[in-house]
Amino acid sequence: MSVTSGAAPRRAADGPPERFPGFDVLEQSGHWDAVTSGVVLSRVGMPPDIRFFTPAEQAVATALCDRLLGQPDEDDGTGTRLPLVNLIDARLAEHRTDGWHYHDMPTDAQAWRDTLAALDADAQEQYGTGFATCAHDEQTALIQAVQDLGSDPWHGLPAAHVWSLWTRYACTAFYSHPTAWNEIGFSGPAYPRGYKNIGVDRLEPYEVHDAIPSDDPLRRSR
Amino acid sequence: MSSVRDRNESAWLLPADGARTNHRLRHDMRRFDDTDEVDLVVVGCGAGGSTMIQRLARAGWRVVALDAGPFWDPDTDWVSDEAGSHHLYWTEPRVISGSDPVPLGSNNSGRGVGGSMVHYAGYTPRFHPSDFETYTRDGVGADWPIDYADLKPYYEAIEEELPVAGEEWPWGDPHSYPYRPHPVGGNGEIFLRGAEKLGVTAKVGPVAIVNGRFGNRAHCIYRGFCLQGCKVNAKASPLITHIPDALAHGAEVRANAMVTKIEVDERTGRATGVHYVRDGVSRFQRAAMVAVAGYSIETPRLLLNSACDRFPDGIGNDFDQVGRYLMVQGAPQTAGRFDAEVRMYKAPPPEVSTEAFYETDPSKPYQRGFSIQTVSPLPITWAEHIAAQGHWGSDLREYMSDYVHWSCLGALCEFLAQPDNRVTLSDEKDRHGLPVAHFSYSQCDNDTQLMKAAQSVMEDILHAAGADEVITIDRYAHLVGGARMAADEQHGVVDADCRTFAVPNLYITDGSVLPTQGSANPALTIMSVAARAADRLARGARNGA
Ligand SMILES: Cc1cc2nc3c(=O)[nH]c(=O)nc-3n(C[C@H](O)[C@H](O)[C@H](O)COP(=O)(O)OP(=O)(O)OC[C@H]3O[C@@H](n4cnc5c(N)ncnc54)[C@H](O)[C@@H]3O)c2cc1C
Ligand code: SF4
Numbered sequence: 001m002s003v004t005s006g007a008a009p010r011r012a013a014d015g016p017p018e019r020f021p022g023f024d025v026l027e028q029s030g031h032w033d034a035v036t037s038g039v040v041l042s043r044v045g046m047p048p049d050i051r052f053f054t055p056a057e058q059a060v061a062t063a064l065c066d067r068l069l070g071q072p073d074e075d076d077g078t079g080t081r082l083p084l085v086n087l088i089d090a091r092l093a094e095h096r097t098d099g100w101h102y103h104d105m106p107t108d109a110q111a112w113r114d115t116l117a118a119l120d121a122d123a124q125e126q127y128g129t130g131f132a133t134c135a136h137d138e139q140t141a142l143i144q145a146v147q148d149l150g151s152d153p154w155h156g157l158p159a160a161h162v163w164s165l166w167t168r169y170a171c172t173a174f175y176s177h178p179t180a181w182n183e184i185g186f187s188g189p190a191y192p193r194g195y196k197n198i199g200v201d202r203l204e205p206y207e208v209h210d211a212i213p214s215d216d217p218l219r220r221s222r
Numbered sequence: 223m224s225s226v227r228d229r230n231e232s233a234w235l236l237p238a239d240g241a242r243t244n245h246r247l248r249h250d251m252r253r254f255d256d257t258d259e260v261d262l263v264v265v266g267c268g269a270g271g272s273t274m275i276q277r278l279a280r281a282g283w284r285v286v287a288l289d290a291g292p293f294w295d296p297d298t299d300w301v302s303d304e305a306g307s308h309h310l311y312w313t314e315p316r317v318i319s320g321s322d323p324v325p326l327g328s329n330n331s332g333r334g335v336g337g338s339m340v341h342y343a344g345y346t347p348r349f350h351p352s353d354f355e356t357y358t359r360d361g362v363g364a365d366w367p368i369d370y371a372d373l374k375p376y377y378e379a380i381e382e383e384l385p386v387a388g389e390e391w392p393w394g395d396p397h398s399y400p401y402r403p404h405p406v407g408g409n410g411e412i413f414l415r416g417a418e419k420l421g422v423t424a425k426v427g428p429v430a431i432v433n434g435r436f437g438n439r440a441h442c443i444y445r446g447f448c449l450q451g452c453k454v455n456a457k458a459s460p461l462i463t464h465i466p467d468a469l470a471h472g473a474e475v476r477a478n479a480m481v482t483k484i485e486v487d488e489r490t491g492r493a494t495g496v497h498y499v500r501d502g503v504s505r506f507q508r509a510a511m512v513a514v515a516g517y518s519i520e521t522p523r524l525l526l527n528s529a530c531d532r533f534p535d536g537i538g539n540d541f542d543q544v545g546r547y548l549m550v551q552g553a554p555q556t557a558g559r560f561d562a563e564v565r566m567y568k569a570p571p572p573e574v575s576t577e578a579f580y581e582t583d584p585s586k587p588y589q590r591g592f593s594i595q596t597v598s599p600l601p602i603t604w605a606e607h608i609a610a611q612g613h614w615g616s617d618l619r620e621y622m623s624d625y626v627h628w629s630c631l632g633a634l635c636e637f638l639a640q641p642d643n644r645v646t647l648s649d650e651k652d653r654h655g656l657p658v659a660h661f662s663y664s665q666c667d668n669d670t671q672l673m674k675a676a677q678s679v680m681e682d683i684l685h686a687a688g689a690d691e692v693i694t695i696d697r698y699a700h701l702v703g704g705a706r707m708a709a710d711e712q713h714g715v716v717d718a719d720c721r722t723f724a725v726p727n728l729y730i731t732d733g734s735v736l737p738t739q740g741s742a743n744p745a746l747t748i749m750s751v752a753a754r755a756a757d758r759l760a761r762g763a764r765n766g767a
Contacts, residue, residue: 016616016623033453035298039306070616098327099313103660107315140615147612167614171605175622176305184625186567186601189302191453194443195568198407203563210626213561216691 016183017215023208025181025188032189040189043177047083052093052109053116059132060116061085067139068170080179087173088112105161112169115162118155119146185210226382230276233437235466242296242455244466252472256507260284263496263509265481265524268337269745270732270752271515272460272468273380277756279473286474286507288498290516291334293477294461300451304600307450310334310341316519317648320662324550324698331517331701335477336461338517339745343572344448344457345595346386346430346746348377350394352581353740360582360589362638362668364547364737367709367718368754370395376750376757381428384458384746385436388427393577401433404442407569409596412560412629414574416687422679424576424594430458430746431570446567446598457570460749476500482654484512484528484537486725491532493728499654513720515732515752518548518701522645522734523659525705525715538705538715538724545645547706549739550663552635552673553699555597556680557607557628558689564629566598573598579679580741588671590636593741594680597632601625610695631683633676634699634741637669645704663698702744705734720755731755 026044029037050058065071065084072079091097097108105111119142123131127138134142149159174180181188187195187207197204227234237244254260262278264271267289275287291312292299301307312331318324332338351370356363374395387401403426406414410426417424431442431452442456455462465475483497485506495508514521522545526536536544575595582589599607601622607630608621648660665673673696681692708714711723716735722728731752733744 016620019623033302036301036303036306039301039303068614068618070619096308097313098311098325100316100318100326102323103317103319143614147614167609168606171609171618172305172602175601175605176303180622181601183619184601184623185563185565186625190443190445190447191302192443194445194454195407198405198444198569200408200411200560200564201562202408203565207565210563213563213627216559216561216624216627 017212019210019212019215020182020185020208021211023182023185025178025186028188028206031193033191036189036191040178043087047086048090050086050089052089053085056120057113057116058085059130060120061088061112063132063139064116064119064143064166065170065173067136067143068166069174080183082174082177082179084170084173087176088169091169102158102161104158105165108165111157111162111165114155115157115165121155226385227437229379230383230464230467231470232463232466233439235470236438236455236462238438242453247466247469248293251469252474254284254286254474256505258284259508259510260286261509262511262513263288263507265496265512265514266337266516266520266732267335267460267465267475268332268515268517268732269339269460269748271337271513272464273749273752274513274515274731274756275473275475276464276468277753278760279468279471281760284472286476286509288476288479288481288496288507289335290480291477293335293475294340294451296451296453296455300453302445302447302450302453304450304602307341310451312517312520314652315650315658317650317658317660318663319660320643321664324661324663326519326661329697329699331519335465335475336459339459340451340461341449342459342745343597343743344429344431344570345572345575345743346381346384346428347575347577347593347742348394348397349740349742349747350580353738356590356738362589364639364706364708366737367707373747373750373754376753377746380746380749380753384430384463385432386428386430387433388429389425391425391428392423393580399428403427404429404431404433404570404573406573407444407566408564409566409598409629410569410573412558412564412687413596413631413683416683416685417576419686420682422576422683423578424574426574428575429570429572432456442570444569446569446571446600448570448572480654481516481524482527482656484514484524484728486528486530486532486537488530488532491725493725511727511729513729513731515730517732518704518734519645519659519661521730521732522704523647526647527656533724537728538722540724541712543706543711543713543715545704546641547639547737548643548645548661548663548704549637549639549702550698551700551739551741552637552665552669552676553632553697554635554673554677554680554694555607555630555632555697556677556684556692556694557630558684558687559624559691560627560629560689563626565626566629567600569598571596571598577741579676586675588668588675590638590668590672591741592633592635592672592676594631594633594676594683597630599630604628607693607695611693629684629687629689631680633680634743635669635672635676636739636741637672638666639703639738640666700739700744702733702736702739705730706737707735708737719758720751729755
């Protein structure tokens with residue numbers, strides 16, 4: 001799986017421009033301790049089978065997570081595509097949740113089921129088809145509508161708490177993956193070697209400088 | 223004071239060969255029977271509980287500590303990875319509410335031997351003298367039944383045992399640290415640069431991370447995973463700073479033992495031991511004295527779940543004090559963007575602090591204050607910052623790809639203790655069939671003002687350091703209180719020695735007993751309060767009579 005597909009430095013649809021050319025955190029895996037390697041490399045191998053979501057829920061969750069993290073569709077064949085739903089499903093199936101829940105929300109597992117059904121219902125109502133079969137821009141509009149509600153209710157749940165549930169799980173799945181680390185220049189596990197060069201602009205021999213350091217997304221958006 | 227090694231040999235009991243656990247010591251650990259009436263059983267083996275058993279085992283007491291979580295081996299149980307460290311947190315069900323509900327889980331309490339200090343950042347500041355009398359000085363919070371001078375010798379002792387590294391400390395009661403400050407990484411460099419430009423004093427430390435060598439503990443390797451458990455044994459947690467010495471002095475640590483109820487004899491009114499579940503089997507450990515140290519949520523929950531005929535509303539709750547005055551610190555984090563590469567994930571997240579805004583400033587509309595420290599979120603936590611700005615989709619990915627350019631500071635705002643911020647029992651049950659904790663939190667006006675003030679100082683520091691953009695996320699940190707120390711039973715649950723007013727041989731020796739929190743990270747104070755309680759017990763009667 002590679003971070004970018006074409007030669008063009010920027011690809012709006014499928015993720016950010018390649019900022020750390022040639023940086024591949026997995027090349028350092030020989031320097032990791034065995035226990036950490038086991039945990040991290042398992043994410044690179046076969047994704048776990050779906051056990052928690054029903055097929056209908058899986059379809060909605062896949063489209064939702066792909067939109068939340070700007071991933072291309074499966075049949076698109078380009079760009080980064082991480083098995084986010086499998087990773088979330090594994091956590092819910094194994095009760096690897098954070099345990100706590102808001103008093104006005106069900107437990108995380110039930111909240112996932114309820115909100116996926118609600119999102120599908122919104123899609124049916126507005127576009128006459130399930131969420132998974134909506135066009136990308138329709139999916140995006142449906143998701144945006146939930147975010148725009150802020151703390152107002154959505155299908156009886158505070159939208160802000162729904163938003164936090166979705167983004168928490170989706171971001172944790174995505175940024176636990178070495179491919180995502182390559183995209184952001186993060187060096188991953190660092191035991192037992194540690195870092196020798198700490199301080200502003202000081203890199204380890206295997207770290208790669210940002211190729212476009214002044215490409216501040218905030219500045220660009222002004 | 224005698225040399226550290228004479229008082230606490232833990233660091234010398236760890237292996238010298240690069241392994242992190244002394245398996246022989248654990249294998250040979252003394253083991254008591256449930257039917258042995260031990261001198262003391264401690265519930266929870268974290269900051270407070272571990273200090274208790276180390277001190278009292280040394281004093282010759284027969285002590286057992288029960289912890290709901292595992293007896294960790296850093297070599298095999300911990301990883302150098304963010305998502306892979308989920309098992310370090312207390313993730314049993316809990317319900318949160320209030321106008322400002324506080325998310326728990328990974329940002330909260332730990333489990334297993336070492337407690338939350340396994341994944342705490344490692345900052346170990348002292349409280350200021352003013353923290354012990356905020357009511358008298360500022361008309362807010364509460365006065366403690368002890369003052370700073372009572373704790374000072376224990377602060378000094380624990381600082382040597384952890385041991386703490388840092389610069390000469392100019393705030394509160396000025397003091398120095400046993401170890402020199404660590405070199406700083408990119409994030410610390412930015413903080414120091416910005417503070418200097420702004421004329422704000424900032425100092426390196428105080429962190430409980432070995433700088434040099436200490437016994438058989440290794441020097442920090444600046445790998446940045448302090449919040450995931452230190453595989454190096456460089457960052458202090460009771461697992462390596464107090465448990466080895468406790469075992470060597472005959473204490474038993476019984477892991478994977480979830481305490482479900484404290485038993486009180488209805489006739490004598492004294493605690494007789496604790497019920498616990500281990501490997502699915504319900505058991506009862508007899509003890510002449512019980513100390514609860516399960517963290518600010520589980521401690522009140524256990525007291526409430528231990529209701530009996532004599533205490534129908536929960537042990538120690540005759541005056542409706544259990545679970546109340548729970549505090550969190552407001553912990554907004556502000557990040558700044560630099561064209562240079564900060565790479566804040568290199569070096570420990572705890573590096574540099576300022577306590578220049580800690581005390582009440584009469585020119586401000588709010589009481590009390592805040593401190594500012596480096597925090598250096600790893601990618602998953604950083605994604606929370608970016609998502610909190612409203613970004614998602616390819617937008618989020620682009621912001622995230624900018625990670626190496628960001629520096630991040632965190633404030634700790636002294637939220638005030640309020641009676642309605644509390645733990646009660648929920649209708650929901652855990653897998654043992656016990657009601658889970660319901661934790662409600664709402665900020666008061668002063669709290670909200672402190673959050674804003676802290677954010678603006680952090681923005682100023684980052685701008686002064688050259689940041690072109692800043693973003694802020696509001697968070698909370700460090701729960702304390704919930705079974706507070708007070709002068710009498712109408713205002714709290716325990717006395718100045720951590721003994722419950724209600725049951726003469728029941729103690730609470732964790733963060734729950736703190737009546738105020740200052741804007742300091744609490745672990746050092748929790749350990750010092752427990753060390754003082756243990757010291758008073760060791761000098762006095764064994765049965766707490
Ligand atoms: C991300 C993070 C960063 C932090 N950073 C810092 C920092 O830099 N500096 C600082 O000073 N503090 C920090 N803290 C806070 C600090 O770790 C805690 O305040 C402190 O450890 C609390 O001590 P305690 O004794 O009250 O409880 P803990 O240390 O949490 O110990 C409680 C123990 O009791 C056990 N237990 C609970 N209930 C039961 C039961 N029923 N039966 C048996 N066992 C039970 C638990 O398994 C646990 O091991 C941080 C916390 C977090 C979450
Ligand atoms: S940075 Fe240092 S103290 Fe922190 S986890 Fe790594 S080695 Fe341990």
